[in-house]
Amino acid sequence: MQCPHFDVGECRSCPLMGVPYARQLADKQAAVLAALADAVDADTVVAEPFASAEAGFRNKAKLVVTGSAAAPRLGILDPRQHPRHHDGAGVDLRDCGLYEAGMEGVFDACAAAVTAAGLEPYDVAARTGELKNVIVTLSPDREAMVRFVLRSADRLDALRAAVPGLLDDLAARGTPAAVVSANLLPEHVALPEGDEEIVLAGGPTLRMELNGIGLRLRPQGFFQTNTAVTEGLYATAAAWVAEGGVPASAWDLYCGVGGFAFHLARAGVRDVWGMESSAEAVAAARETAAELGLADRARFSDGDATSALSFEKRRAPEALSSKKRRPRPDAVVVNPPRRGIGAELADALEDSGVPTVLYSSCNPATLAQDLARMPSYRVARVQVFDMFPQTRHAEVLTLLTRR
């Protein structure tokens, strides 16, 4: 892949731009295996990396808005400027080659709506203006979720008035909106979004169909950014878990909107429980369960997954109602953020007696640390899923079985 923004140094998001894709994959595989050197053994089955399309693979964009209401730029702050002396100049990345086909049109429709609503971009240095970011997700069915991140509710009515035009524009481009929302981020912080979400049209969910399973996504729920590779990841996870016989029960910790959970349920796992810290993601997962007729087999709770297994240990048994007690599952999937599962959950898994663990990680370094705390498990299988081409990041799936 070749990128004009990279060539002139105005975007450095893809450090491997220009490196042949086969070499990117081979280097990632080598780096992951080096990080896991103490965990894999001679009998570990190491699969070839699951490759991505080199370009046009991202289903989600978080675009900083700069310029003016009349001529907005959707992209990033110019990396050639020092953050503290930033004059609000930005680089327009609507034509970024990482995004799926159809997303550039959605960005153009958003830019037109910004102009129609007269939303002045937020100026980081001057702390003036209203519109901070535009966040877009495109589903495999080419439906869009469009979110405008505002500093305050002051210009909400103006944005609301521009929504009908935006809906028409998106429909005419063949990417109709499933959800349009405003997100409020009043603090002067380098975050993509705030806590408050106001749905302005449609919704509240976007349907993301993966491997024939229609997952529901709400504006604030997490979703993997590379749809095709995620399909491979979920399908492989379900196949690995079922290898020695389909387990009767499984937990999906850090479940997001339930991608692993629903693939396990479809593979025949009778009782699936997902846990996730985002209440919005849990609500979306429950909606999917109801839609798929799985509400009695796939349940979801919001809470801290790190204590899911040690919950009972930390409380006097008599303080725990039988309703709150969950029998140990036959298999556990963990798919944490970059920091990994950490000591508490790793130790609890080590002590748990759970026969099979699937650990899907976006950070081989923390994966290695966590595995070192679980010596009772051996890595039976490992595979790199190239969720993030053009970067050194890698998603790694490991199947852990008890020694």
Ligand SMILES: C[S@@+](CC[C@H](N)C(=O)[O-])C[C@H]1O[C@@H](n2cnc3c(N)ncnc32)[C@H](O)[C@@H]1O
């Ligand atoms: C890498 S994402 C994986 C989501 C999901 N498994 C998927 O495939 O889309 C990690 C998820 O963990 C959630 N999370 C972060 N910290 C958590 C915690 N302490 N307990 C439960 N969930 C947490 C995030 O909200 C996010 O949805």
